Amino acid sequence: MKIDILAFGAHPDDVELSCGGTIIKEIQRGKTVGVIDLTKGELGTRGTSQTRANEASIAASILGVSFRKNLSFADGFIVNDKSHQLEVIKLIRHHQPEIVLCNAIEDRHIDHGIASKLVSDACFLSGLIKIETKSLDSQDVQEPWRPKSIYHYIQWKALDPDFVVDISEHIDQKMEAVMAYSTQFYDSKSKEPDTPISSKNFIDSVRYRAADLGRLSGTSYAEGFNVERLPAIDSLFDLK
Secondary structure, eight states, X not given: OOOSEEEEESSTTHHHHHHHHHHXXXXXXXXXXXXXXXXXXXXXXXXXXXXXXHHHHHHHHHHTOSEEEEEEEOTTOOOOSHHHHHHHHHHHHHHOOSEXXXXXXSOSSHHXXXXXXXXXXXXXXXXXXXXXXXXXXSSOBOOXXXXXXXXXXXXXXXXXXXXXXXXXXXXXXXXXXXXXXXXXSOOTTOOSOOOTTSSHHHHHHHHHXXXXXXXXXXXXXXXXXXXXXXXXXXXXXXXX
16 A cells, blocks of 8 residues: 555645646656545535545546545644544555645645645654554554655745746646546636636636746746755756
8 A cells, every 4th residue: 555655635626736747747657646635625616525526536537646535624624633633644654655745835725724734743743653543444553654755735825936846748637637627617608606716817827837937947837845854965966
């Protein structure tokens, strides 16, 4: 059950919007990736929790991830407390990722910042041997596990990234995964209420942000991330 990358999102569509290109790129390079949605997005103005679940399944197939799970935390009311941390810890210990991707450190939606800290705290606690959790598929006690790196993707707010990933060859597939959420994003024929993310301007901005980060980093399209500790490289020539 061990995987290379475990990507968390407060809501279905968070990872597609913010790090979908990076996920696609790493999978095509042979890495294994799983996605954990913390909520079903049931408070979303458009669509329903069932349509979001169907869309998330379609998007997962486009991304090519090994699995996608939903913890069914309360949308809009995610809490960073012991009970929520333990649920995340169980998944971290079960899948033993080297890298965890999670929500923006701060953002417009209140769930995003809370989910960011929740996952980060759970990654630390997951490495403590005196915290006992039971296996997801048996009553065996799980071994402690702490991911090597936690990277926070960027969402609504234009945060300055600490590094970017070149997704030039994967931007179209990323946008296909995003648009799998047909109830959520721009559709000129939709009769549902307008929301901040249902406008054409918003969906255009997803591609534009990737293009702008690409411009700033000397490539065509890129996705940005924030780090919790200073990243190190072996050689100056490792930098593009």
